[in-house]
Amino acid sequence: MKNMLWLGLFGIIGMGMSGVGQAAPDGAAVPLRVAAADGAQAAAASAVGVVQQVKPEEGKVKISHEPIAALGWPAMTMYFRVKDKAVLEGIAAGDRVRFDLEKGATGLVITRMEKMAK
Numbered sequence: 001m002k003n004m005l006w007l008g009l010f011g012i013i014g015m016g017m018s019g020v021g022q023a024a025p026d027g028a029a030v031p032l033r034v035a036a037a038d039g040a041q042a043a044a045a046s047a048v049g050v051v052q053q054v055k056p057e058e059g060k061v062k063i064s065h066e067p068i069a070a071l072g073w074p075a076m077t078m079y080f081r082v083k084d085k086a087v088l089e090g091i092a093a094g095d096r097v098r099f100d101l102e103k104g105a106t107g108l109v110i111t112r113m114e115k116m117a118k
């Protein structure tokens with residue numbers, strides 16, 4: 001995994017230096033999200049899942065999420081806390097969502113959530 005990432009970075013740097021490379025014809029040049037770029041931020045991850053239950057008054061949401069590689073988590077159904085209850089506005093059970101996680105003082109919290117096309 002790590003080796004592949006480094007190879008990828010080398011490839012991008014190489015293209016930049018050659019001055020030739022725009023996007024590769026086959027679309028291989030997917031923009032890398034380099035998490036290390038903002039090292040001051042708490043470790044964060046982005047994930048996708050389906051909302052099972054929303055508890056706005058408790059600031060909690062139950063999500064069946066897909067695997068989260070950045071955390072080494074498999075797919076599972078679990079409760080998350082939200083950093084701010086406003087995150088849950090307009091969110092209902094059955095919604096497919098993309099959400100961002102941030103490591104706070106009391107564990108992981110959801111900082112942002114958006115509905116996806118079903």
Ligand SMILES: [Cu+2]
Nearest residue numbers: 065073076078
């Ligand atoms: Cu989980």
